[in-house]
Amino acid sequence: MQEVTPHMKNIGQLLKQAQKMQGAMKKIQDELSQKQISASSGGGVVEVTANGRQEIVEIKINPEVVNPDEIELLEDLLMAAVNEALGQAGELAASEMKKVTGGFDLPGLF
Numbered sequence: 520m521q522e523v524t525p526h527m528k529n530i531g532q533l534l535k536q537a538q539k540m541q542g543a544m545k546k547i548q549d550e551l552s553q554k555q556i557s558a559s560s561g562g563g564v565v566e567v568t569a570n571g572r573q574e575i576v577e578i579k580i581n582p583e584v585v586n587p588d589e590i591e592l593l594e595d596l597l598m599a600a601v602n603e604a605l606g607q608a609g610e611l612a613a614s615e616m617k618k619v620t621g622g623f624d625l626p627g628l629f
Contacts, residue, residue, distance in 0.1 A: 557569075566578070578594045578601070
């Protein structure tokens with residue numbers, strides 16, 4: 520039977536702390552997905568709502584500035600484009616971070 524050295528004990532403690540931190544990060548991510556904030560521009564002509572995970576969940580446009588028959592389509596197209604851009608930005612950030620971490624994936628950072 521192999522003797523447990525102080526070095527091995529430290530590694531075990533480090534792994535336990537990492538698992539605990541990963542659980543805490545998951546909980547925070549879940550909570551962030553439930554929180555929402557809104558911002559507007561043009562004196563309230565356009566309002567965008569995002570969740571805490573930086574995902575756009577709603578876009579509202581004042582019908583007075585566009586053809587009212589096409590407003591829902593425009594809102595959906597804007598939301599899809601913004602979320603796609605945010606997704607690509609997240610992938611870029613994760614790719615750049617992997618350069619720093621030597622390819623080690625740190626879930627939840629980006």
